[in-house]
Amino acid sequence: MSLVKIFQEHPERRYIMFGGKGGLGKTTFSAATAYYLAQQGHRVLVFSVDPQASLSDIFQQDIFGKGAVQIMPNLFAQEIDADQRIKAYQEEIRQKIFDMYGLEKIPDEIENYIQAAAAEPAMEESAIFDQVVDIVVAAEFDYYIYDLVPLGHALYYLSMASVYDEWIEKITKLREEMREYEQMAARIKRDEEVQEDLILQELQDIKYRIQTSSSILTDKERTAFFFVCVPEEMILIDTQKAAELFAKFDVPLSGYIVNRVLPDALMQQPNIPEYLRNRYKMQQMYNTKINDLFGQDVLAWVPEFERDITGLPMIEKMAEVMFGNGTN
Numbered sequence: 001m002s003l004v005k006i007f008q009e010h011p012e013r014r015y016i017m018f019g020g021k022g023g024l025g026k027t028t029f030s031a032a033t034a035y036y037l038a039q040q041g042h043r044v045l046v047f048s049v050d051p052q053a054s055l056s057d058i059f060q061q062d063i064f065g066k067g068a069v070q071i072m073p074n075l076f077a078q079e080i081d082a083d084q085r086i087k088a089y090q091e092e093i094r095q096k097i098f099d100m101y102g103l104e105k106i107p108d109e110i111e112n113y114i115q116a117a118a119a120e121p122a123m124e125e126s127a128i129f130d131q132v133v134d135i136v137v138a139a140e141f142d143y144y145i146y147d148l149v150p151l152g153h154a155l156y157y158l159s160m161a162s163v164y165d166e167w168i169e170k171i172t173k174l175r176e177e178m179r180e181y182e183q184m185a186a187r188i189k190r191d192e193e194v195q196e197d198l199i200l201q202e203l204q205d206i207k208y209r210i211q212t213s214s215s216i217l218t219d220k221e222r223t224a225f226f227f228v229c230v231p232e233e234m235i236l237i238d239t240q241k242a243a244e245l246f247a248k249f250d251v252p253l254s255g256y257i258v259n260r261v262l263p264d265a266l267m268q269q270p271n272i273p274e275y276l277r278n279r280y281k282m283q284q285m286y287n288t289k290i291n292d293l294f295g296q297d298v299l300a301w302v303p304e305f306e307r308d309i310t311g312l313p314m315i316e317k318m319a320e321v322m323f324g325n326g327t328n
């Protein structure tokens with residue numbers, strides 16, 4: 001099996017994720033896959049939920065917090081700015097209070113609450129998550145490529161069922177609290193019918209968003225998850241463990257990509273330094289192990305490039321290796 005075959009045989013898998021430990025190549029493969037799919041004529045969004053996102057680095061363009069930025073025809077990239085989102089929430093709440101009760105100024109108590117809620121650690125995750133829901137529900141692209149955070153954290157996003165539960169709980173709680181303040185404000189101005197209508201409408205909207213996005217994200221048919229690993233002992237152990245965990249969460253695993261493989265051709269040259277020869281031998285041992293462990297599920301062996309993968313020409317090279325006949 002190869003990467004290109006997976007995409008050809010499963011055109012219904014529109015939500016693409018690369019998982020793995022830190023620094024193994026998730027962002028690189030996300031960008032290269034986005035590039036390949038865009039070249040094939042699909043409209044693609046690659047987006048990052050990581051506050052330390054590096055899509056700006058790889059595309060050599062500042063895209064942070066700017067929405068979906070077009071990189072080339074069919075290819076869009078987005079880095080989510082959680083702070084911006086939180087500020088927007090706060091403004092929304094203030095605006096609602098103004099609109100509902102026609103107050104001139106937000107009462108101090110309510111303003112304090114709005115500030116405190118924004119400082120909650122869960123708020124950032126909630127804001128990021130909310131934005132992901134927005135992106136997916138908008139359905140403006142053929143493919144969505146999630147540039148994931150390192151494994152441990154990615155699990156959080158992937159255990160969607162529990163995330164949604166937590167999220168709903170959080171929102172309900174915030175909403176209850178908000179209601180208290182709203183009631184307080186209502187005592188100042190009576191306008192309860194309007195208030196109930198608006199809240200109901202909003203709850204229905206949230207319910208719709210949750211249902212739509214959760215049905216997409218937990219959908220085995222439409223999600224493809226790839227594990228990135230490198231031929232090293234500890235990484236292999238971790239990858240196996242993670243694969244077991246993911247299986248528990250029912251994440252549909254599409255296969256493995258092995259990165260930073262020393263090219264065979266290198267070893268055919270004369271006068272190879274001892275150091276390199278040893279590394280090559282070590283890798284060969286782990287490559288055998290990878291074949292034993294994952295067999296048919298290994299979709300690509302990606303060589304170590306001569307430099308970092310940044311800028312479109314390098315991304316193109318990477319895409320050729322991944323999707324051309326680049327297996328060795």
Ligand SMILES: Nc1ncnc2c1ncn2[C@@H]1O[C@H](COP(=O)(O)OP(=O)(O)OP(=O)(O)O)[C@@H](O)[C@H]1O
Pocket residue numbers: 020021022023024025026027028029054148149150259260302303304305306307308309310
């Ligand atoms: N095959 C390769 N050859 C050379 N450099 C590579 C290769 N794959 C990745 N890199 C480089 O390694 C670094 C880490 O890669 P990348 O950012 O894709 O990893 P990541 O898994 O997204 O990391 P993080 O977990 O921090 O998000 C980058 O500088 C990238 O350009």
Ligand SMILES: [Mg+2]
Pocket residue numbers: 026027028054147148
């Ligand atoms: Mg990354």
